[in-house]
Each structure stands twice: as structure tokens, then as C-alpha cells.
Amino acid sequence: MSAAPRPRTTTRDPEELTRRLSAWLATLPQALDSARTGGTPIPAPRVTAATVPASNGMSSETLLFDIDHPDLGVRSCALRLAADPAAYTIFPRYDMPRQYRTMELVADRTDLPVPRTLWLEEDPAHLGAPFFVMARATGRVPPDVMPYTYEGSWLHDATDAERDRLEAASVSVLARLHDQLPATSAEFLALPGAGTPLRRHVDAQHAYYTWVVDGLPRSPLIERGFAWLADHWPEDPGGTVLTWGDARIGNIVYDGFEPTAVLDWEMAALGPRELDLGWMIYLHRFFQDLTESSGQPGLPDLLRRDRVESRYAHLTGHQPRAMEFHTLYAALRHAIVMLRVAYRQVHFGEQSVPADADGLILHRDTLEAMLAGRYW
Template sequence: MSDVIVAPETRDLGELAGALAQWLAARMPHAREVWITDLAYPRGAGQSHETVLFEAHWREQGEERQQGCVVRIKPGGFTVFPDDLFVQQYRVMKALAEGGEVRVARPLWFEENPALLGNPFFVMERKTGRVPVSIPPYAREGWLKDATPAQRRVLWRNAVEQLAAVQRVPLDGFDFLAGPNGERGLAQEWDKYTRFARWLQQVEPLPILDAALERLRGLWPGNQPEGLVWGDARIGNMMFDGNFDVVAVMDWEQPSLGGALHDLAWFCVIADTMHGPASTYGAPLEGMGSREETVALWEHLAGKSAADLEWYEDFAKFKMTCTGIRLGHLRGAPMMDEATMAKRLKVG
């Protein structure tokens, strides 16, 4: 079960190795005899981008060298989100890697020409560690389930530290993340997901989404601290070493300048459903911080107030519902039943 591949699209890895070797050789003028080995799709994670791990080898100045790499390819037909933020994903990771406070894999090269792999792609360094995967759920089986409560406590604290570190990043130089009409702050995230809801309804009418938006609009939060949005903030998008410290914060495919509380809300909702009181995967994981502990630690480390977090959590559930509906459309899977959706969105 632990080696389930969930990549949205796959290809012949032998052909990919040859194409990448030629491409890398052109980008490393001092390299000789470039070759690629150990190509593999990640196990148990990654449902929107085709992502392939590999080892790059070459000779330089008479010595053999090696670099673990990851190639991330822009989605083609399997597009989960209406907004194309592939270039922004690369740029935000590059900026964060240069800043150093948020631990991300260092982007190495970007290729905008789709001729080689069918779509633009970028290559980044490969980090080594363990990820609490969603398939199978980490709360049901795997290394985190088998860890001690004390080890889980270390992991939780380190994860929240990185979550808060995102909110300490100065926003100077991130103007490229503004919305289509220059939106920033809550207005940007609100615009993104109201457009997402309209996009979904081109396939089928979903009045429940309109009702949920109306409800949220009527409860508009007063607390709107500025901040960078990671977009999919959860421990399942973090890699950890043997000491349960964070090696990398991953999957920056929907970044924005939408504000500090979106990621905290998303993190809390996911934590609750995956390993907390609302988990459907068994008893809560002892040692993982409660919602109250997570919020208190985040406020202390980020230096921002989490007032009105409940609104942002409801908005996060709306975002998750939109994403789930879209994934269902792509996979031909049945949508969540209306009663469950209404309860989740607090409408009806």
C-alpha cells in the first residue's frame, strides 16, 4: 500500500531520461557525458502535477559528479485549477530559497519551451527525507503512525515553525504574485475562488457553492493580516528528516499575496480531518498539537493575530470542496453528496 503512485499523468521514463540528459548538457557548459538514472514517480503524493525524481550524473574537470533532481511538468489536460501559476510557482520557490528562512528545494532551471516534454517544466534539487503521505493516509499506517508521541510532538512543532516562517517573509519583490487585476490580500483569494466556483459551474450547476459564497460574504472578517499564501499548507506537503525536522516545504502551485490566515486555516482543517478529532482514519495521533496549541504557537512565531480564524477555516473548506469537485470531474468520480456538502459548507 505504501508505494501507491498517484501521478495525474505518466510517460515512458526511458525516453524522458534521454531527453533530460540532452537538455541538461546544454545548460551545464562545463559538464561532459551527462546521463540520467533512477527515474521514478513519487509514492503516495502529488495529484496535480506530473513530478519525476531522478539522479543527474556528469563529468567535470575529470571528476564524476552527481545531483539528485526533480522535474515538475506543467499540467496539460489534467488541470485542477483555473489559474495558470506555473511560472509563479517557480519564481516564489526561487525567492524563498534565496531568502533561506523557509526551507524549500532550490530551483535550478526553468524551460518555457513545450517542445521537449510537451509542456513547460522546471528542474529543482532533490531533497532527501520522509513525507506523511495521503495515500495511504499517514494517520492509518506508515512511519508517522509508528512514531512515538514525543517524536510526533517534535514534528508538529517544527511544522508549525515553518508554517509561521512563511508569514515572516517580507513581501517586497513578490509583486508577481498579485491577482489578474492587481488584487492583493483577502480580495485576491476571494476573487480566485469565486472564479473557481464559476468555472466548475460551466460543467454543471452547483447552487450550493453560490449559497456558500453568499454566507461567507455576509460574515466578512475584520482581521485581514497581509502575508504570503503557500496554498496547500499541510504536513503532507512537508518533508522531514530522521530527527523529525523539516527538510522541505513543497507544492507551491497556488501561491498568492492573499494574507496570512489562509494557510493557518488550511493547516488546521487538514490536521483535524487527517489526524485530529474529526479524523476518519482512526484515533487521533497522540503528540500532535491541538488546534488551540497550533494557533497559539503560530501567533507567537508569526507575530500576527489569528482572530477570525473560524471564517478562514470555513473558507478553506469551500476551497477544498471546489478542488474536490474538480478532481472528481477529471477522474469521472462521483461528487460528494449534497447533504454532506451542505453540512461542510454550513448552508441549506
């Protein structure tokens, strides 16, 4: 595997987005009340210092900005905007109220550091899609581009002891989420369908794959992966918790090596604990394998599967189960996303449709090795 150029993610103009966001802020009741104070017109709040993060996600978009308010001064914020409908979206649907509600619930019912939510706007007329605004967290994030496993990143340059602190604190995020928030408090995150939450989760992923390949070449490798899951289904899927979904260190803001904000609740759902554990373990391995393929050593001792499982068991009393299943499932889910990203590149003329769809999957060799039982 080798690093590929970053594909196009939006058709939106950041300057136009900033202008429209300023116009929307001026319509808020707080802004209108401020403008009437003392009968003297006061300038409406405006957006300043707007920037798009260099590691902006491949799905929903993020805009960092300040609000310059006549009465309140400057407030640092982050906008989370549903994917650009004109940009060949990664997912078929973006439920911003669901994300917003999830963040409010986690902030209210756990001690996890979740950014404070400020406003939810469901009307797409303002910015072209629903969005919400939250307080901006300060700190640093392990980057995706170039991956934090590459030489030169702040995490790569840290000491072994510092990375160990980060790993322990990150696994603790999962343990506390799963232990502190009862699934009964988050029934709105139950996926549709029949059967156990794990069955519903896998069925939803299969439906997503079907959507991705509609009218395009199918992936024999991904389809083999689903067949493998059916043949190796856990006898006991385990209890149900609220799973973060995109549980990886690239979605955590750190102060030093301690989490200060847990971000990106787009993929949250009810399911077994191992969904999050498998995703955290595998997404690191994805970057690690990518780094090794480029000739660098990476961070082979970070987020090792055995140590993550041991730390989690110590914190929760729950011994992770069926982890071969869940790490392969994480790699399979990631393969579907990678296939969609590649087909978006085809859509924008950044590459042509290949004869072999499996060649679009960056971690093809890893998934092949997992299916053959020789990866771990």
C-alpha cells in the same frame, strides 16, 4: 467518508519522459562545454534511476531522478513539470516561472529550507509543458496515500513527543515565512482584481469554481459556502504577507521530525496570514475525518486548531483572527479541487456523472457541519 481509488493523473509515459529529459539535459551549455573538454568527446549527462513518487500530486507532476554526469558524478534531482494538458488538468493555468521565482525568493530572503533550484525551462517542446529542476531533498514526507493518519505510517507510529516536535517545527515554518519576507518583495504574487488581497483571493477561487463546473452540474454546497463567506466577511482582514498556499505537512520533507525542505509553491499568493493557518489546520482535519470514518482513531491530537493558533501567536506576536472564516474557506477551496478531481474521473470514464454533484465532495459532511456552525 471512505478512501476512494486513486484517480488517473497523467497520460504521460514515464520511460518516454525520462528519454526526453535526457535529451534536454544534453542541450544545456554545461553539458556541451563538458563534451568539448580537451577536444575529446565526453558522453553527455544522462538521467538514471528515474521514479515517480507514490504520493505524486494531483496537479503538477514530480519525477525523481539522478543525473549521471561525466565530470560531476551523480546528482540527485527532482523535476517539477506542469500538468499534462491531455489529462484534464486540475487548474486552468500552470505558471512554472512564477513557482521557480517564488522558491528563489524564499530561499534568498528567509531561513526556510527550500530546495535549491537548478534550471527553469519555459519551452514546452522538450517535455510537452514547462518545467523546472531542483536539487532533491532527502528525508521522509507524511504520506497522502494512505494518509499519514492511518495506522502503519511513520508519523502514526511516532511518539506523542515526536509528533509534538513535528507540529511545533511545522508551525514555525509558517511563522518564519510570514515574518521574514516582506510582502513588498513579492508583488508578482499579487492576484489580479480589485479590493484587498483577501477579496482578490476569494474572487479568484470563485472564478476557479466557475471554470470547474462549466458545462457540468454545479454544486449547491459550494455555492452556499461562497454565500456564507460573503455574510461572515472579516471586519479587519489583517496585514498582507506572502502565503505559501499549499501549507500542509504533506508538503514538507522531514529529517526525523525537523523540516529539511518546504515543497510545492504552486498556490503561493499575497494575502492574510490566516490563509496558511486555516489550510494547515483544515487539511489535517480532512485526513483525520477520513480516518475516523474508516473506524480508526487517527491522530486527533495533532495540529489541533487551538494549539496551532497558540503556537503561531507565541512565535509571531500575531493572534490569529477570523479562524472560523478561514478554516471554512480552506474546506471550501478543497471542495472545489475535489470536484475537479471527480470530474476528471468522469472524463476518463472512471465514474459517471452523478445526479447530485455534492456527492462528489469527499468531505461533504464536514463542510455542511461548518456551514451549520456545529463542526468545531
